[in-house]
Amino acid sequence: RQLSCPVDIDRANAHFTRIYISLLPTEEENAKRKQLLTLLETLVGNEWPQAKLHVFGSCENSFGIINSDLDVCLSIDDENLDKSAFLLELAAVLKDGHLQNVEAVVRTRVPIVKFMDPSTGISCDISVNNYLPLVNTKLLRDYARLDGRLRQLALIVKHWAKSRGVNHPFNRTLSSYTYVLMCINFLQQREPVILPCLQAMLATYTTTVNGIECAFFDRVDEICHFGSNNESLSQLVWGFFNYWAYHHDYENDVVSVRTGSMLSKLSKGWETGKKDQKYTHFVSIEDPLDTTIDLGRVVDRKSIKILREEFERAAQIMQDDPQPWISLFETY
């Protein structure tokens, strides 16, 4: 469907802005997170004095919303570390420290220990020597600093995805990280553009992690107020859902923040449903740093249908509903 943005869309702007503000983590919550981090530093430091803790994910990338979990990477200088054995030991230390629901999940690509802190109510995942997310966290945070509308749009999209039950990689829908990348790419493709492509610019930040060279422009303060696009938050919310409902070419295109454009599935070898392929690639989003990863690979035949129906529902609401700021987030 070719739809044009409703003429009175800006009527919704104050409402979306109000919702955005209500989603921001409170000072009190940030203080509780710091308190939990200090407790963890003490527990871990007593056992492994050389270990360091680094926070990543939504607490650090500026796309956190109220009640987000805390993602922590423990770094320990030991190339031969048996991560599973270490995480089991860590789980025992955390249990002794009176943390609740402590569970080591070690049979996954990224093994973790998860738990809940009863005194703050915060849930936390700890991984070991897992450095790439620290770099993608910085990349996302640097994008957020370029234009305030990215954070606004991404928080609205995350809130929509959580409300509608389409933000669970375990249930074959997309992760928060993936939705944020979809928002960045969407703003990179606006005309006039809202976000530049930091990885295509002169690299002022470089690091190599797991053999992957990460390089991008990170002096973002020098290019704030980039461009002349004045679209409002409600126009962008309308545009985002309209794009994913009616314009994205699911069959052929790969969303690529790394290049600020779309790549072809053919060029990546990610054709939908190709034989002898590990994944079906019903929707493809390239990880900006580990470009061998399609973050959409979790989606299957059943969940792509649900996802597309949800994008269409959201687009229709943004088009026709008199109060899109309410209907969009009706819980599923």
Ligand code: ATP
């Ligand atoms: P939420 O508020 O929902 O917890 P989040 O930003 O913490 O959002 P998650 O999807 O929980 O998002 O992921 C946490 C972090 O882990 C991300 O910010 C990202 O740095 C990293 N991450 C998640 N999935 C991947 C992945 N498939 N590949 C690389 N890094 C990832």
Ligand code: MG
């Ligand atoms: Mg998280």
